Amino acid sequence: MKVLIAGAGAVGRSIARELVDNSHDVTLIERKPEHIEPDSIPAAAWVAGDACELSLLEATRLETFDVVIAATGDDKVNVVLSLLAKTEFAVPRVVARVNDPRNEWLFDESWGVDVAVSTPRMLASLVEEAVAVGDLVRLLKFRSGDASLLELTLPDNTRWGGRPVRKLDLPRDAALVTILRGNRVIVPAPDEPLEGGDELLLVAVPEVEQEIRDLLLEG
Numbered sequence: 001m002k003v004l005i006a007g008a009g010a011v012g013r014s015i016a017r018e019l020v021d022n023s024h025d026v027t028l029i030e031r032k033p034e035h036i037e038p039d040s041i042p043a044a045a046w047v048a049g050d051a052c053e054l055s056l057l058e059a060t061r062l063e064t065f066d067v068v069i070a071a072t073g074d075d076k077v078n079v080v081l082s083l084l085a086k087t088e089f090a091v092p093r094v095v096a097r098v099n100d101p102r103n104e105w106l107f108d109e110s111w112g113v114d115v116a117v118s119t120p121r122m123l124a125s126l127v128e129e130a131v132a133v134g135d136l137v138r139l140l141k142f143r144s145g146d147a148s149l150l151e152l153t154l155p156d157n158t159r160w161g162g163r164p165v166r167k168l169d170l171p172r173d174a175a176l177v178t179i180l181r182g183n184r185v186i187v188p189a190p191d192e193p194l195e196g197g198d199e200l201l202l203v204a205v206p207e208v209e210q211e212i213r214d215l216l217l218e219g
């Protein structure tokens with residue numbers, strides 16, 4: 001996969017290293033000379049310049065990339081790059097970093113953003129997930145629609161203990177994606193029995209979240 005990352009600060013470099021380690025083709029764009037350190041990630045291509053400059057994006061041949069990650073520390077830059085990537089270069093997937101949660105409303109498909117990543121929101125979700133056994137926690141909202149990634153940890157005394165996944169009559173517009181049990185990642189086959197302490201990852205729209213709570217936690 002061919003990935004362009006705007007912003008070679010600590011966040012951008014960390015993402016680049018992870019992607020390079022997984023054999024992806026990575027290009028970093030950075031406008032601050034002090035952040036340009038090719039030796040730190042020699043397998044990546046480095047470009048000096050402003051990621052909002054149309055001429056630079058054209059020279060980089062942005063239309064050939066599969067993913068653009070707007071990871072700078074400036075929300076204005078991230079929004080503008082996302083819009084250019086999607087509307088001018090038809091990049092299939094655009095991921096944008098949200099630095100200030102007050103700006104999160106801007107990071108949607110109207111500005112070319114497929115996935116917005118807000119560090120404060122993610123940290124808050126992870127804190128909730130860590131302490132909220134027996135509740136439904138929204139981990140991530142997908143930008144292409146209203147659906148969210150949800151987590152629910154079944155209580156130890158759940159009535160679903162020992163019952164197979166096929167007995168779960170989830171509402172429409174909801175799906176069980178995977179079951180986390182200890183160190184295991186379990187594909188939810190119909191005959192897989194549920195256990196107390198299972199972490200269920202689901203995708204669902206907001207309108208059915210209460211139905212999911214009632215189904216998995218009541219009784």
